[in-house]
Amino acid sequence: MKTLFGIIATFDTPDAVKNAAAYLRQAGFRTLEAYAPYPVEGLGEIIHPGPKPLLPLLMFAGAVFGAGWGYWIQYWDEALNYPLNVGGRPYNSWPSFIVSAFEFMLLVTIASGFFGLLAISRLPRLYHPIFEAKVFERASRDRFLICVEATDPRFDAASIRAAFEQLGAERIEEVRS
Amino acid sequence: MAMTLTSELPAAPVVAPDVTLASLSEQVSGRVLMDRAPLWWWAGFGFSFTLFTLLVIQMAWLFVNGIGVWGVEIPVAWGLAIAEYVWWIALASGGTIVSALFFLTRSPWRSATNRIAESMLLSAAPCAGLMPIMHLGRPGLFYWLFPYSTVMGVWPQARSPLWWDFICLIYYILMSIMYYYTGILPDLATVRDLARSRFKQIFYGVLALGWRGSSEQWRNQRTVYAIMSAIMAPMVISVHSVVGLDFAGGLTPGWHDTQFPPYFFFGAVISGTAVIIMLTIVVRWGYGLQDVLTAYHFNAMAKIMLVGSVMLAYAYVWEAFGPIYGSDVAQKTEFFQRAFGFTAPAFWSEKILTVVIPQLLWLPAVRRSRTLLFLISGGIIVGMWQERFVFTTSSLEHNYMPSYWGRYYPTFWDWACLAGTIGLFLTLFFLFLRFAPIVSIAEMREVIEEERSK
Structure with a gap:
């Protein structure tokens, strides 16, 4: 049985993913990460507030x-x-x-x-559990992904799904590795 | 500049409106992932590789017989090889300028052309590096130039401009590789994700180092890339200035002048841009990238070339003014010999090719015509080659003592060396074209989003 790594949702605009990230941060989630085909301005600051890397x-x-x-x-x-x-x-x-x-x-x-x-960035790291997600390859093309990882203390699959649906996610997928 | 360009050419967008994020990724990665390269690629690669084998033969002949197979002898001990060293490093430097300087100015046209510029410079820099090594006489000992602790206790002479030159060139290549790789990492991940065959997935998967495009990685990549660009721009000016210092540090009339570092740098701007324009025209046609490489890009690069030619004209005025106004008879004699003596045909045609003809670029119609741009760029590259040639040899031909004057005639092996390095350059460029995304996909995405939000 593969373990659950997290729940990933797809959005089709940078604004939608920024919106979703801000919402999830506000709802108290901490171990989440967004994947995008290009650097979305402000997204890094929403997901990783606090001091920038040195x-x-x-x-x-x-x-x-x-x-x-x-x-x-x-x-x-x-x-x-x-x-x-x-x-x-x-x-x-x-x-x-x-x-x-x-x-x-x-x-x-x-x-x-x-x-x-x-x-x-902890590279080179040729394998990462996020690669198991079927939608992941779209993150290097034209979709904006956000993943709440299972290690989050407030992780709860059902409520995250509900939140993603409410935020207008295109697709929601469970990532197992 | 970005604003004036946009207002001047409202009909020519930076990117065609029907290009989307998905179509761009597939279009550019598709060229890398094709199972069979197109016929024009094989023709180009075959031609380049044939020239490259000529370089190998030339080097073998040279290493067996010594540099006497070239036309160099006393008094003209620096011939084509040194002139071409300067020529190649100038082409490479132009690539870095287009790539780094215009990242800092946030010029939108840079996004589609910077990868071509960087591939060009990474292909040209090895050609430059080969030239002095071939010229060493004992090329197997070139590693003595590295500042490392040998058992012999022999260290390089750090006061010599020739040593600065070695340091500059080798560091320049190392820095360019790191700069190139930082920029291409996200694109390699795109190719990896689009690859369908197992071998290509593994190949590009390893090259992409597991890049995921997380917000954290993007933020760090962009921070580092911006700082790198801010360093690469002054770096390339310093590297090419040091090449100028090699000559300025020599006491030969015609070389011994403080203007040469900037003089060389101006030549780098114009000749580097000219090569990029020629390669961009070829890549655009061959890979069908008309949507991404538009009239906007050619217009912008043509203007850079025009600026380069005006700067060069300024340098040429000083090239004449220095010796004529100065009181040194040898300098004056050397200049008049250069302009009206043995090298006069090359001297004057070089001025026409690099300064007079490029003035046509003031006309918008010329900047729009790719045929004319291709011809003008080719003329500039040939003209710059002549400039380096005249500059290097004419000075040595007319040293202080008239009894010490001589002539330099290139031999077959000199020309084989030129043709061979052109072959090496094109071979490397065709390999870049085949195996790495030739347009920065990640940066083009930002341009597309910007255009869409307008």
């Missing part, structure tokens, strides 16, 4: 670290490890080191954003 801060930290590290490699190489007099220039020729330090800063910033995005 990705921009992570990228900024990456920038500071990258700049420092990039400069340090060159300084260590040219001034400490293998000091070489090139045309009488100082060992710590900072104007020359700026260029590579700048590029290294950008590389580490982009890499921390990229890997931070994967980590915070």
Whole structure:
């Protein structure tokens, strides 16, 4: 017997799914998630209120670290490890080191954003119970899905179905995995 | 810009009104999921691959015999390969500019063309990277440029512009791959969900990394993508400026001028946009994407190209003004030799192709005609190649000492190298065309919704 993962409903406009998300949040549901073919403005804030993830801060930290590290490699190489007099220039020729330090800063910033995005979205994760839903493939095309998961303390299949129907859902489906 | 474009072309929408979310996904993914590629794809790919084999032969010949098989010798030790390095990296940089800069300005035409631009730059960057490696003489030792701790204790010289150049290019490719992947992830999920054969489901399922499109994932993806775009735009300017610094840092007359970083960058804007226009015309025709790539896009990109040509004209004025107004006899002599000597035909035809003819783009009728756009873009690309060629070789031909002057004649293997890298570029682009969605489906959905709500 497969266990119940949640109840999923399909909506055909972004406004309807925003409406439904706001209603469910207000009714006290907490473990719900919406799936959409493109980023619907404001939907993330309705479903996950509270502080945003710290990705921009992570990228900024990456920038500071990258700049420092990039400069340090060159300084260590040219001034400490293998000091070489090139045309009488100082060992710590900072104007020359700026260029590579700048590029290294950008590389580490982009890499921390990229890997931070994967980590915070918990990807790669090739299997997820939501993939069992028959309507799920429409979420990457033209439908807006919202799923109340069974782990929600207030989860009650019948009342959620009723709520979805009242909110004008196109289809309602139980997801089992 | 977005506002003026919309008011100027009310008859040309960003996307045809009958395109829906479902039809867009199926149309674009369908091109990736086709069981058999169309005939034009095989013809194009076969042609490109043939040219690519020429590159392999050229490289084998070069590595066996050394770079003497090219026309380079003293005094002109930098020939076609270096000129083409600059040319390729300029084309790639133009792709990043179209993709990143116009994401930041929220230009609606960017959504349908950015993937073509990014595929183009990821195909052009390896061609650029190959050029200096082939030119090394001992190409097997190129990894000595990496700043890592070797047992020999030998480190690269961080004060050298050539080393900056290596760092810039390799980081540029790495950053572009991450930027491309962040943008394409949702589209790969769409392809995965539409795939019917087991193999393709697994293939695209793995590539999509299990992307679900949850509100949380979208929010994070959009945050990161916006910041990445804000970094990619100045990054590409810095990368191409460093290519200019390679030359400006040399003491050769004709190179030793502070204007070259922006001069090179202006060339990147115009030549990159020109390649994107040519490829967009081909992709639009081949994949039947007339609904998504409309007159609006060509109009917008033609204007970018026009801006690029005006900027380039400004740079050309300074190219002449610097040596003529300055007091250095060698600089002046070199400039007059460049403009009226051996390289004069290439010098003047380059000015006509990149600055004079593109002025036709002021006329709306020219911007609407795809045939003319294709021809003008092709002319610009050829003109930019000539500019890089004249710039690189003419300076070395006329160094400070007249007794040290010489001439540069490309050999068969120089031309084989050019044709071969064009083959590599097109081969990679055709592979992108076949295996990855060539239009950003997720971003186009937003454009469709916006158009609908108007």
